[in-house]
Amino acid sequence: MIHRITRGEIPNKPHTVFEVDGKLTYEHCFTRAGFESIYTILWHRRPPHWVEQENDLGRHPGWAEGVRSKPLRRSHYLSAKEGGGGSPLLARQLFFSNPDIGVWVGCPTESEPTLVANADGDELTFVHRGSGRIESPLGVVPFQEKDYVYVPQSLPHRWMIDGPSLLLTMEARSPLRVPKQYRAPEGQLSMYAPYCHHDFVEPTWPNGGAESLEAPKRLIVQSDGMLTAFELSHDPFDVVGWDGQVWPFAFPILAFQPRTGSVHLPPTIHTTFAGNGYVVCSFVPRVVDFGEGAIPCPYPHSSPDCDEILFYVDGNFTSRKGVGPASLTLHPRGLPHGPHPGTYEASIGSDRTDELAVMIDTFKPLLPTPFAEAVEDMNYNQSWVR
DSSP states (O other): OOOOEEEEOOOSSTTSOOEETTEEOEEEEEESTTTTSOEEEEEESSOTTOEEEEEEEEEOTTOOTTOOOOOOOOEEEEGGGSOBOSOHHHHOEEEEEOSSEEEEEEBOOSOOSSEEEETTOEEEEEEEEOOEEEEETTEEEEEOTTEEEEEOTTOOBEEEESSOOEEEEEEESSOOBOOGGGBOTTSSBOTTSSSOGGGSBOOBOOTTOGGGGOOOSEEEEEETTEEEEEEESSOTTOEEEEEESOOOEEEEGGGSOOOOOSSOOOGGGGEEEEETTEEEEEEOOEEOOOSTTOOOSOOOBOOTTOEEEEEEEESOOTTOSSOOTTEEEEEOTTSOBOOOTTHHHHTTTOOEEOOEEEEEEESSOOEEOHHHHTTBOTTGGGGGOO
């Protein structure tokens, strides 16, 4: 997704005989958009598609059947009240959903005992609390608090967490990418992009290769919210090397380089990742608008094409009252959108903001699920009433 890298041993040319320790390896092409987009090729010691047993585990316990429309209102959800316990896959609950993206919140307390893979989409997880590493056939990606962690769709992996965590996971149902405006035609990140190639934490290749990670031979795959367990006949990490542009990474949100102007710039400048029908934005501490008479607080606006979710991480939130770390707000299309009463005026004369937040904008309505409604602050919408 970011750039092409190589790990371990690979042949001079793909689709040709490649032997390691005198034995033929098995090429495994991991592609996107059929065969029309970026890809990674892995070379396994054994055929990667062999299994010994397959079991239907039923619907994901955090999948929401009751997603439904409701009266139009601004909403605030106390996601930190979401129940904790269990592994990252099974601890999470679906809070919001539309055909383009699902937004999950989870408070896991233990590492994955199995391998997992999400066939429903790429996963971009914001680590609000916690640290650890992602293990996959492509190596190890360490992560820490305030990192985004990206895992490509259907890649077998496991989350190894150091302790209780709070994870916001965006299930991208179309490929999640660096916005096209940040790339040169040749693919390199442009000099005016809000980050550089070095900001992305690449997978490290352990001594002894991915085999040394001693991966479990049980793989749980999510597809359309259903879970299926596969008992593998061999080590799924028996990769001797790989080469390509599809790989998991970590990206510290504070590596995002904010832009500022003489007057307030639209939230587009905060766009960090994008896909069909959605964008993910990062609000980080920054110098605010410096022009004479500038009003740093976001202006009220109507954006009839978009629903907006904000996940509050840290700092003083210029435009909102009554929110705190791990608060989730939903501002739907069809209503004027703007700061809480008094915050617009109070921002005049300020020169910095220290807010830290993740924003998701979608072009189709985001419907809250019963899991979200169970932790909703029912007074939030009334805070605009005068």
